Amino acid sequence: xxxxxxxxxPYASPAAVNQIAEDPTAAALRKLGGPAxxxxxxxxxxxxxxxxxxxxxxxxxxxxxxEPLAIAPLQILGALGLCVMSVSNCFIxxxxxxxxxxxxxxxxxxxxxxxxIPVLSPSGYLGIPFGIWALLVIRRRDVREAFKT
Numbered sequence: 001x002x003x004x005x006x007x008x009x010p011y012a013s014p015a016a017v018n019q020i021a022e023d024p025t026a027a028a029l030r031k032l033g034g035p036a037x038x039x040x041x042x043x044x045x046x047x048x049x050x051x052x053x054x055x056x057x058x059x060x061x062x063x064x065x066x067e068p069l070a071i072a073p074l075q076i077l078g079a080l081g082l083c084v085m086s087v088s089n090c091f092i093x094x095x096x097x098x099x100x101x102x103x104x105x106x107x108x109x110x111x112x113x114x115x116x117i118p119v120l121s122p123s124g125y126l127g128i129p130f131g132i133w134a135l136l137v138i139r140r141r142d143v144r145e146a147f148k149t
Contacts, residue, residue: 024142024146025102025146026146027142028140028142028143028145028146029102029143029146029147031137031140031143032099032100032102032108032134032137032138032143033100034133035099035112035130035131035133035134035137035138036096036097036099036100036108036134037096037100038129038130038133038134039092039093039095039096039099039111039112039115039127039130039131039134040093040096040097040100042115042121042123042126042127042130043089043090043092043093043096044093045123046086046089046123047089047093081119084120085119085120088114088120088121089120091110091111091114092111092114092115092121092127094107094111095107095108095109095110095111095112095114096108096111096134098111099111099112099134099138102146102147102148103147103148104147105138105144105147108134108147109135109138111134112131112134112135112138113131114131115127115128115130115131115134116131116132116135
């Protein structure tokens with residue numbers, strides 16, 4: 001490796017030097033930077049919903065004791081949907097973080113699949129392009145082999 005660096009043209013662009021000296025594992029994991037960062041940002045935008053989960057039982061109790069007929073079945077289904085979406089969002093957030101670090105391949109893959117489902121995806125349909133992009137990159141052989149576990 002040292003011999004190759006000495007034979008390089010000193011006037012060559014830095015990209016040529018980095019291309020020779022770069023670790024193939026790091027190069028494969030760098031391909032996941034874009035989709036992982038997109039999923040992280042979309043998940044971070046919906047974190048306030050996750051903070052509402054512990055408050056939902058308290059809100060239900062307040063409504064039940066004030067007006068027993070005030071809670072409609074659709075409101076209960078909406079609250080359950082919010083809980084499911086929030087748990088899915090946390091899962092996508094952790095999976096995208098692992099994707100960016102190159103650890104836990106199955107968790108990162110599952111997070112990419114969850115991002116493709118509009119009901120479970122952070123920010124609805126905005127997560128679909130990032131989920132598909134992550135799936136296309138994560139399924140590549142060099143990227144799959146670069147993961148630690």
